[in-house]
Amino acid sequence: DAGVTQSPTHLIKTRGQHVTLRCSPISGHKSVSWYQQVLGQGPQFIFQYYEKEERGRGNFPDRFSARQFPNYSSELNVNALLLGDSALYLCASSSAPLNSYEQYFGPGTRLTVT
């Protein structure tokens, strides 16, 4: 069975640009979460979506937005990129609606902002 997939694998952008990252959850999983992992730190929670609705948001600026589609895949959008946005962006999926803490991570998208 396919695990969580993310695209692209790597991305290089310039300050001020916009980026869209994509995630497909494990088949049958309806919940998707996004995390940012800066080098040397643990992942930081950005968003969680369940059944196309935002269930939670971390402490990130409004430049970060996301959505979930009817097939449960998800996009993370970041506008007006800053150098500090360079990080590994991880998507995680889970099956349980109320106890979505058993999360399975995709390989991530490594974003470099120059």
Next chain:
Amino acid sequence: RKEVEQDPGPFNVPEGATVAFNCTYSNSASQSFFWYRQDCRKEPKLLMSVYSSGNEDGRFTAQLNRASQYISLLIRDSKLSDSATYLCVSVESSYKLIFGSGTRLLVRP
């Protein structure tokens, strides 16, 4: 104060050694805890859940001490393949995982 704190290490141990990591959390309302393992430049992978009664999975044992708000992971008979970063996780709500910065383990031959 960070919500979840870990000693960054690295812990450098010989094969066969027993090594233990601790992690402290600040939110006394946290109900669930996990250990994840992350290999270099890879995604985190769930290692095990942590229960008040303790949880053992082969060479790995996890413990939770609610009174002192810390979590531990014990690895017995270390293997070269155990070399990785171990992330302590507190569940703040039904969906939000709070990760520590990780403890790096190096197992040498």
